[in-house]
Amino acid sequence: MKASAGYQIVTLNEFIINRQEEHPEAKGDLSRLLHHIGVAAKIVNKKINKAGLVDILGEAGEVNVQGEEVKKLDVFANDHFMAAVKASGEVCAIASEENQEIVTFNDGLSRDGHYVFCMDPLDGSSNIEVNVSVGTIFSIYRRISPAGERAHVSDFLQSGHRQVAAGYVIYGSSTMMVYTTGNGVDGFTLDPGIGEFCLSHPRIRTPDDGRIYSINEGNYVHFPMGVKRYIKYCQEIDPESHRPYTSRYIGSLVSDFHRNLLMGGIFIYPETQSAPKGKLRLIYECNPIAYVAEQAGGMASNGTTRTMDIVPSDLHQRVPFYVGSSRMVDKVHDFLREFP
Ligand code: AHG
Ligand code: MN
Ligand code: MN
Numbered sequence: 590m591k592a593s594a595g596y597q598i599v600t601l602n603e604f605i606i607n608r609q610e611e612h613p614e615a616k617g618d619l620s621r622l623l624h625h626i627g628v629a630a631k632i633v634n635k636k637i638n639k640a641g642l643v644d645i646l647g648e649a650g651e652v653n654v655q656g657e658e659v660k661k662l663d664v665f666a667n668d669h670f671m672a673a674v675k676a677s678g679e680v681c682a683i684a685s686e687e688n689q690e691i692v693t694f695n696d697g698l699s700r701d702g703h704y705v706f707c708m709d710p711l712d713g714s715s716n717i718e719v720n721v722s723v724g725t726i727f728s729i730y731r732r733i734s735p736a737g738e739r740a741h742v743s744d745f746l747q748s749g750h751r752q753v754a755a756g757y758v759i760y761g762s763s764t765m766m767v768y769t770t771g772n773g774v775d776g777f778t779l780d781p782g783i784g785e786f787c788l789s790h791p792r793i794r795t796p797d798d799g800r801i802y803s804i805n806e807g808n809y810v811h812f813p814m815g816v817k818r819y820i821k822y823c824q825e826i827d828p829e830s831h832r833p834y835t836s837r838y839i840g841s842l843v844s845d846f847h848r849n850l851l852m853g854g855i856f857i858y859p860e861t862q863s864a865p866k867g868k869l870r871l872i873y874e875c876n877p878i879a880y881v882a883e884q885a886g887g888m889a890s891n892g893t894t895r896t897m898d899i900v901p902s903d904l905h906q907r908v909p910f911y912v913g914s915s916r917m918v919d920k921v922h923d924f925l926r927e928f929p
Pocket of ligand 1: 713
């Protein structure tokens, strides 16, 4: 990876172009799309930074002082990512948490687009009013239907191992974009001074083992026996394996995962009695996070099957999710096998 002469900083766009140059066969369509995702992330970031001013700027559903209707931030993020992805001209359809059905683009350019795009435009949105980090999760697949035709829902029902790129934006104490195109994971921090994402976390590797477990323990009584036993294992005293572990749970998948990715840890959202298939969505939450996790050396499963090997049957399908440092995911698998 070469930085421009005289500059230490590698911006996201420069990084994308450099990567493309390393693949002379690439035509630049994915690069263009990634660039547009970066632009949408900056727009959404600006809006989220102002969320605390809601009393001044107006509540969702109200008309603000400029006479504009104030949108919920999920809808705002959805609209802007939709528009940016469409503007790239590379995508023929989008699946979003905010839309029941897929949205297909039918102008000439987009209908020829080679990719479909999946997203959770605002993840952890219930946290936003209390100033806790939220995120955007995205995933890109090559379409199955022929270019030039209207995209079909089956374009989205592909296993996660067929993703060509995936990642997330975290709007936190600083805003970052983290993504993979199947060649490792890189992280970019937004420098608000210059309005650019700058390469800050090249080639992220997650520790093989960790000391953090992240799960909503309020649901403990509803967890499968293997998960209950694993939690007790995490809480036992064993100095050799650094137990008891630390419990950390924000309630925002992107933020919980990002911390564990960098520090080592496991995030679990299992099946519960009230959510027998788990809560998180396979296509636009679990698969993209699983791709990043694996590309950083971690693991992701539904407790028995690798997340990215599950064949989706429904756009908004939910799955149990176990993701993080490989030794920790292996360990919880042991408990799930022993206490089915
Ligand atoms: P979203 O805001 O997109 O609906 O997602 C919320 C998700 C996820 O971010 C988080 O991991 C999980 O919900 C938390 O759920 P609980 O409140 O049930 O723990
Ligand atoms: Mn979500
Ligand atoms: Mn969401």
